[in-house]
Amino acid sequence: MKTNFIRLNILFAAIIVVLVSSCNNKKEEIIELWYNKPAKTWEEALPIGNGRLGAMIYGDPQIEQIQFNEETLWNGSPRKYQRDNAYKSLDKIRQLLFDGKQDIAEKLAAKTFMGRLAYEDEFPVLKAQWVDSINHLDIVKKGVLSSFDDSTWPEMFIDYKSVWERKGLPDMNGAVLFRKTIDIPAQWKGKSLKIHLGKIKDHDFTYINGHLIGTKDESNTNRIYTIPAKFVKTGKNVIAVLINNYVSTGGFNAVRTGPKKMNITPVNFKADPLFIEGNWKYKVIDRKPPYYPEYQAKYQPFGVVRIEFEGHDSITNFRRSLEINNALSKTSYTCNGVQYQREYLASHPDNLIAVKLSSNKKNQLNFKACLETLHAIYNIEKIDDQTLALSIKVEDGEMKGTAYLNISSNDGIVNIKDNQIVVSNASEAVIKLIASTNYKAYNDISGNAKEICDAQLPIIESLQYDEIRTSHLNDYKPIFNRFSIDLGDHEKRQTPTDERIFNIKNQEDKDLAALYVQYARYLMLSSGREGTNPPNLQGIWNEEIYPAWGSKYTTNINCEMNFWPVEPLNISECHNTLFKLIDEVAIEGAKTAKAYYSAKGWVHHHNTDQWRGTAPINNSNHGIWVTGGAWLAHHLWEHYMYTQDKEFLKTKAYPLLKGSAEFFADFLVKDPKTGYLISTPSNSPEHGGLVAGPTMDHQIIRSLFKIVIESSDILDTDHEFAAMLKDKLTQMAPDQIGKHGQLQEWMEDKDDTTDTHRHISHLWGVHPGNEITWDNNPELMKAAKQSLIYRGDDGTGWSLAWKINFWARFLDGNHANTMIKMLLGSALDPERNGGGGSYPNLFDAHPPFQIDGNFGGAAGIVEMIMQSHQGYIQLLPALPDSWQSGSIKGLKARGGFEIDMEWNEGKLYSLSVLSTAGNKLKIKYGKQMIEQETRAGETYQINNLIN
DSSP: OOOOEEEOOHHHHHHHHHHHHHHTTSOOOOOEEEESSOOOSGGGSEEEEOSSEEEEEOOOSSEEEEEEEETTOBSBOSOOOOOTTGGGGHHHHHHHHHTTOHHHHHHHHHHHSSOOOBTTTTHHHHHHHHHHHHHTSHHHHHHTSTTOOOTTSOEEEEOTTOOGGGTTOTTOOEEEEEEEEEEEOGGGTTOOEEEEEEEEESEEEEEETTEEEEEEEOTTEEEEEEEOGGGOOSEEEEEEEEEEEOSSOOEEOOOOSSSSSOEEEETTSOOOOEEOOEEEEEEEEESOOOOOOBSSOOBOOOEEEEEEOTTTTSEEEEEEEEETTTTEEEEEEEETTEEEEEEEEEETTTTEEEEEEEESSTTOEEEEEEEEOSOSEEEEEEEETTEEEEEEEOSSBSOEEEEEEEEEOSSSEEEEETTEEEEEEESEEEEEEEEEESOSBTTBOOOOHHHHHHHHHHHHHTOOHHHHHHHHHHHHHHHHTTOEEEOSOGGGGGSOHHHHHHHTTTSOOHHHHHHHHHHHHHHHHHHOOTTSOOOBTTBTOOOOSSOGGGGOEETTTHHHHHTSSTTTTTOGGGHHHHHHHHHHHHHHHHHHHHHHHOOSSOOBOSEEOTTOOOSOOSOHHHHOOTBHHHHHHHHHHHHHHHHOOHHHIIIIIHHHHHHHHHHHHHHOEEOTTTOOEEOOSEEETTEEEEESOOHHHHHHHHHHHHHHHHHHHHHTOOHHHHHHHHHHHHHBOOOOBOTTSOBOSSSSSOOOTTOOOSOOGGGTTTTTOOSSOTTTOHHHHHHHHHHHHHHOSOOOHHHHHHHHHHHHHTTOHHHHHHHHHHHHSBTTOTTOOSSOSBOTTOOBBSSSBOTHHHHHHHHHHHHHHEEOTTSSEEESTTOOTTOOSEEEEEEEETTTEEEEEEEETTEEEEEEEEESSOOOEEEEETTEEEEEOOOTTEEEEEOTTOO
């Protein structure tokens, strides 16, 4: 068949411009999440952000909450993460693994090969002193006695699910004494008893009637103690538990094994258990334990803007929304015949959060606003007659922050009273929020947050809301509008978003899938704008002092997954935030490479934080994973593949890629059993412990070597180094197919077909890698598919997202669509098993919230529509049967191409391709393949692929 490419001439292009201008006169379609009730929880609130500042909007008519973050507010401070001379135990660890002594290897590595912890030297002494001081307090010595009067103490409900941060002591570490009075049955007289308290975090002293019956200093381990008969009396007895919690809040932390409720039973006497859950009396003894040694820092919340509207309790016509194509959140309602509106935005050009409040009648807008924070060290002060300042210091570390809340009104009265800004008799008011910290760079915290806010305040005070809004839209919309997707089902938009999320398990919602893609673009533009730090596990949104996993950067998939969609979804500049992190990690990673492996180049393990720690953390059975840096470096190559920017490849990407390859050229060792070069010590992320030769490592390293070799050829440089890498490639352990027809996860054929672990790391070569494809090695592709079948469909949010991408690469659109419905389905559905899904605000649920699923899921949806990882563009490779018609515009492909296309009745209907680099265009659709030379900047209308 003759290729039929039509080059658009100047006249045709002019006609297009006229048509586009005409279309722009039409009312813009709003792409939104919307709800008919206020948010009651953080997972219902709506996110806004400008890359530096993030906020969650609740939209409550009576008490509005705007919980906000500033991206550089972390605990900790710059420090040394590497352990000197760790390399001295490397050979011993490797030999133990070669000898099959995994347990001994892990124990040795835990002692000698993990990173340095903050406060690791001083904590043992300070802890012993603090515990001793607590135990000698009069309130503790008397409070454990049965005769003590606790009638004035507050109560906390403790049950088999309990953790104290959910029961009344949020974000608190320290010492708390709990007491409960129980009745021992007469028939238990003279019996020793067994008490099951479930898991406790971190350190307990457990008493009955003033007698110590057990103590354990272990985090989250079960407390089961024997109560000697001599300490027990029939009738009233008092249990007292002093819990010393040092890190991440805790206390009673649920019964996980054995009896599923906290209870007491007699020893060697058959009787029903005495359940001891319920209301316990408690007393906070001390809130300031010594700082606990931790491997890495935690991302911190900053504060809350709280706005109270008196009398707004009886409302109608309530609606709140997030217009993601405008990056505007809105709340509206009617109260006492007055219509109220609120509009919220986070401006990147003006670096502030702004809120416009209005009423449709004069003098009806009356409210009080204040600043609050969870941080214990803070100060609130008046700056001028309409500005309050909140200054904070993070307790654990050296970070400080200042936020200014400014409120103005053209027709109302604004004054400050009792650290509140009071607005009276207005019809319109504008709130402006700015914030800064002392962070200047990952290794420099010499900034002055208050001085920064002082300099910014007169600038923002001079800005009218309409000016802020206009500059915000002019900045945001040109980027957002580059891309569009339409999958149909528009009628579903009439249903509130939370209901759509809950309904998708029973009724497909293709428009929700399209919305999910655009929401991911919105979240990236809100948390990863150029010039800022990259989005972490939660983007820039976090409400907790002790967030799950520290809200850090987990680089054994989560951080990388965040950036899967940025190139295809036409927000390439957001990749620069990750490149900034890679630059910094490479500097610290060179130190780690030398200290741990006596190697050249740079290495990064499975987690990092604001201070760019690169050493192994947590536990040796999963923290010693060497390919985090190599995976990160692949994103530099991906950016080049999409943009074809050779200057970027030469000056930015190649030096980092080469440095990573230099490390592995030194690191790889010969396996004594097979003779192959392998990666060890390492692991298959969070699965199977410390091993020699995990499949994922080899896939990433092979891919890295090939990229460096190709880059060397493109740039005509380092040919000797490239030749050395080629030689090593021939010696590396290959992918292997196991006895179950699966792709082996390890060198040994030991995969468990009943294992449903959330990580599917050994399929990296399928996605995001491109080593294993249907074109090049179908047998390995079949084995990889079998492995995924064994792992099953259930998973946490990001795991579901990865599986969408896998099934797209396997060209099974219907199975991928099944995974989409699981990812988009309600995480709050009581029928749901295995976690995952979406919260009412469409945030991904790990659970709890992790933003990686949002980004990975969006990447998977477009991977079903177009793939370009095999050297050509493949159209509609994994289109589900139910996606019969749709369109997508502004979709980027590797090689420097941008695609607009439509399909109808499951078949391609129209296609145009913009060539941005002038490369040869190769397109596959069904069984057809066409090729054509192109010129940079020209658009090609393609007809012959259309059936």
